[in-house]
Amino acid sequence: MPEIHIGRAEEIGEGERRIVSHEDVEIGVFRWEGAYFAYRNQCPHQGGPACEGLLMHRVVEVLGEHNTYLRMGWDKSEMHFVCPWHGWEFDLRTGECAADRRWKIRGYRTELRDGELYVHA
Ligand code: FES
Numbered sequence: 133m134p135e136i137h138i139g140r141a142e143e144i145g146e147g148e149r150r151i152v153s154h155e156d157v158e159i160g161v162f163r164w165e166g167a168y169f170a171y172r173n174q175c176p177h178q179g180g181p182a183c184e185g186l187l188m189h190r191v192v193e194v195l196g197e198h199n200t201y202l203r204m205g206w207d208k209s210e211m212h213f214v215c216p217w218h219g220w221e222f223d224l225r226t227g228e229c230a231a232d233r234r235w236k237i238r239g240y241r242t243e244l245r246d247g248e249l250y251v252h253a
Pocket residue numbers: 175176177178179180181182215216217218219220
């Protein structure tokens with residue numbers, strides 16, 4: 133399994149990402165809450181560059197007494213990245229599609245070693 137050197141981990145700021153190419157594959161490397169996540173930059177829907185899309189928290193319905201709808205809100209415990217082609221959302225921590233967890237974007241293990249970040253592809 134090839135190890136891809138991404139660079140100094142600190143060069144990716146909190147909430148930022150980097151898209152790297154390795155042979156004919158693009159990989160999106162994200163930093164979120166101090167952890168690193170890597171996914172193939174190819175959406176399982178129709179191949180769009182999913183890792184280049186918007187980052188946003190999970191949208192939830194805020195309910196009141198008796199489960200009455202109050203408004204839409206954000207679940208700040210779950211961050212998504214959104215494929216720019218048709219809006220499929222992926223959980224940043226797991227790569228699962230938020231609308232249907234059976235779908236998943238291909239993920240890679242990340243490793244931090246002596247301040248350097250690696251992806252195992
Ligand atoms: S290709 Fe990503 S949502 Fe369609």
